[in-house]
Amino acid sequence: MPAKEDLAIHCVVEKIFYGSFLAVRDSNVPIQKGKITGFIGPSGCGKSTVLRSLNRMNDMINGFRLEGQVHFMGQDVYAKQVDPVIVRRFIGMVFQQPNPFSMSIYDNVAFGLRLNRYKGNLDEKVEYALRRAALWDEVKDKLKASGLSLSGGQQQRLCIARAVATEPTVLLMDEPCSALDPIATRRIEELMLELKEEYTIAMVTHNMQQATRVADITAFFAVDISKGGRTGYLVEMGETKQIFEAPQEQLTKEYIRGEFS
Numbered sequence: 001m002p003a004k005e006d007l008a009i010h011c012v013v014e015k016i017f018y019g020s021f022l023a024v025r026d027s028n029v030p031i032q033k034g035k036i037t038g039f040i041g042p043s044g045c046g047k048s049t050v051l052r053s054l055n056r057m058n059d060m061i062n063g064f065r066l067e068g069q070v071h072f073m074g075q076d077v078y079a080k081q082v083d084p085v086i087v088r089r090f091i092g093m094v095f096q097q098p099n100p101f102s103m104s105i106y107d108n109v110a111f112g113l114r115l116n117r118y119k120g121n122l123d124e125k126v127e128y129a130l131r132r133a134a135l136w137d138e139v140k141d142k143l144k145a146s147g148l149s150l151s152g153g154q155q156q157r158l159c160i161a162r163a164v165a166t167e168p169t170v171l172l173m174d175e176p177c178s179a180l181d182p183i184a185t186r187r188i189e190e191l192m193l194e195l196k197e198e199y200t201i202a203m204v205t206h207n208m209q210q211a212t213r214v215a216d217i218t219a220f221f222a223v224d225i226s227k228g229g230r231t232g233y234l235v236e237m238g239e240t241k242q243i244f245e246a247p248q249e250q251l252t253k254e255y256i257r258g259e260f261s
């Protein structure tokens with residue numbers, strides 16, 4: 001277990017429910033500062049559920065209930081007085097499908113800044129965010145064009161620019177490349193490696209090669225069907241190299257060898 005001061009987020013899931021359905025149990029998921037943590041595991045093991053719990057993205061889902069704690073920089077994210085909008089300002093999110101708003105490239109990036117009543121120079125901030133997302137050179141002459149006019153890979157980088165514009169501390173990425181071709185995927189992976197110099201990243205990926213290319217730390221989840229349900233849980237978590245080359249758990253070994261999916 002890493003030292004407390006090295007953690008950006010400390011997430012201890014006892015149980016997560018959707019209504020009466022127990023989706024995830026017993027998962028202690030520390031997210032280390034300045035690293036990329038990858039969540040891997042078979043479909044339905046709760047990777048997205050846990051990721052989305054980190055910035056209260058699941059709050060909008062009817063019946064969602066977390067038993068456990070999520071601490072961000074030592075603060076309880078689920079404390080009564082905490083505004084989830086503020087949580088998401090510090091823990092940003094990039095989704096599976098690029099989802100630029102139906103507005104100009106510029107306005108997409110400025111959106112969160114305006115929402116937060118940013119008082120500084122908006123043009124400079126938009127340029128900074130687009131540069132951070134490695135998109136500036138491709139769009140600097142068409143900032144007024146619709147975000148939807150960009151290619152899929154560019155749209156995803158626009159979403160990353162939108163997320164980094166408000167300078168979050170952590171970026172959550174839920175299969176950010178799954179809708180992209182291999183070249184656009186590589187571009188996003190390179191970008192993630194650049195971004196981790198400034199941000200802590202946690203990502204869900206279906207692609208084990210991607211986890212080995214990008215993640216410093218890997219968390220492997222599986223589904224427990226022993227009690228007649230389908231409940232996800234964390235099997236093991238560690239340095240990516242250790243998880244892939246010397247996993248501690250038999251289940252991890254079998255998953256990595258492709259013996260189940």
Ligand SMILES: Nc1ncnc2c1ncn2[C@@H]1O[C@H](COP(=O)(O)OP(=O)(O)OP(=O)(O)O)[C@@H](O)[C@H]1O
Binds near residue numbers: 018
């Ligand atoms: N909004 C929801 N309402 C009810 N059940 C849900 C909801 N979202 C997810 N679930 C259930 O919770 C469990 C975990 O789902 P989750 O999407 O977190 O898994 P995952 O590991 O990310 O899966 P995948 O790899 O297929 O995306 C699944 O059984 C799923 O059906």
